[in-house]
Amino acid sequence: MLKKKKLVILTGAGISAESGIQTFRDSDGLWEQHRIEDVATPFAFQKNPQLVLNFYNERRKKVRTAQPNAGHKTLAELEKYFDVTIITQNIDDLHERAGSSHIIHLHGEIFKSRSCNNPSLIYDCPDTINLGDLAEDGSQLRPHIVWFYEDVPQMEAAIGETQRAEILMIIGTSLQVYPAAGLAMYAPYDALKFLVDPHIPEVSHIPNLEIVNANATIGVPELAERLINEYGGDST
Ligand code: APR
Numbered sequence: 123m124l125k126k127k128k129l130v131i132l133t134g135a136g137i138s139a140e141s142g143i144q145t146f147r148d149s150d151g152l153w154e155q156h157r158i159e160d161v162a163t164p165f166a167f168q169k170n171p172q173l174v175l176n177f178y179n180e181r182r183k184k185v186r187t188a189q190p191n192a193g194h195k196t197l198a199e200l201e202k203y204f205d206v207t208i209i210t211q212n213i214d215d216l217h218e219r220a221g222s223s224h225i226i227h228l229h230g231e232i233f234k235s236r237s238c239n240n241p242s243l244i245y246d247c248p249d250t251i252n253l254g255d256l257a258e259d260g261s262q263l264r265p266h267i268v269w270f271y272e273d274v275p276q277m278e279a280a281i282g283e284t285q286r287a288e289i290l291m292i293i294g295t296s297l298q299v300y301p302a303a304g305l306a307m308y309a310p311y312d313a314l315k316f317l318v319d320p321h322i323p324e325v326s327h328i329p330n331l332e333i334v335n336a337n338a339t340i341g342v343p344e345l346a347e348r349l350i351n352e353y354g355g356d357s358t
Contacts, residue, residue, distance in 0.1 A: 124355050129204035130287035131197060134304055135210045136222065136294015136319055137338045139187040143214055147296050148321075163270045167238075171262070172253055178265040179250040182232050183238040193293065194220035196346045203354035207283045211295060211302050213267055226276050226283065228302050236268035240277070279300050284308040289349065294316040294338050306331075314353075316344055344358030 135145035145151045160166050161177040171256075198221035200206050208217050208225045213232040217225050237243035237257030245257070245267055255263045268274055284290065290309045297303040306328045309315060317325060318334040318341035325331055334341040 125198065126203065126205040127288045127353050128286050129200060129206045129289045129349075130284050130309070131208045131291040131293065132210075132295065132302070133208060133217070133293045134295025136343075137293065138188065138191075138212055138214055138216050138314070138335060140191045140339045141216055142195070143184060143188050145294075147298065158270055162267075164272060167264060167269070175251050175253065175265075176211050178232065178267065182247070182250070185232050188214065188216065190216040191218035191339050193342040194222070196318065196343045198222045200350070201347055203350050204289070207233045209280045209283065209305065211299070212255050226280050228268065228274055228276050228280060230265070232265065232267070235263040236266045237261045238302045274301055280305060285310070287313045289353065290316070291345070291350035293342060294319055295323070297323045316345055318345060
């Protein structure tokens with residue numbers, strides 16, 4: 123058996139845009155309609171928990187009706203040819219539903235809830251979270267989402283994976299939110315690096331980056347075909 127090359131893929135909201143899930147910072151993005159300070163910080167939840175729960179209950183509803191697109195599905199297919207790890211900033215489950223098997227959710231998962239007092243008490247959350255819904259430690263349940271100003275517990279795992287990347291793909295992220303935006307800098311200098319996005323963010327700091335200026339449903343399958351043909355077998 124030939125050893126598969128290690129392919130690490132960082133995804134952002136752009137990969138789910140063509141599944142009908144709004145991005146954050148495009149002109150029709152979520153942060154045009156909501157203030158981050160009102161719905162996505164620990165203080166927001168202390169000040170107006172109902173507003174924050176409503177916001178994420180609505181997100182959950184939207185994600186439930188969305189379907190994985192050709193971008194997600196192609197990444198799942200790539201597991202046949204590469205040792206794939208997906209590091210996603212997305213809270214949706216479209217990578218899972220497309221069939222990818224090794225996914226790190228940097229910013230949490232919309233279909234999970236957790237205790238406000240104990241981050242290790244995590245539950246499946248298929249439906250809404252309401253005020254008065256309690257974890258087993260008696261504290262209010264909150265969305266299992268990493269809010270602004272909170273730690274990113276999966277970051278260490280994500281760095282470890284990126285450091286071992288032979289190929290790095292970045293798809294559909296404005297690279298404005300740290301620490302996720304800094305991940306590419308942990309990839310080996312000589313790793314092959316690609317970025318797929320219809321609006322290229324500031325990337326001058328990332329060495330040897332090839333840009334694919336396209337939507338995910340077009341750019342990802344095209345790039346995948348190239349990678350399979352050129353590198354989809356032996357890693358030695
Ligand atoms: N295909 C690929 N990329 C797309 C598409 C598409 N069809 N449509 C838009 N994009 C790109 C945009 O050009 C932009 O670069 O997706 C990116 C979306 O950027 P953001 O809205 O900033 O989303 P993201 O980078 O994932 O945000 C990071 O910010 O608010 C937080 O926690 C939230 O995880 C999120 C983080």
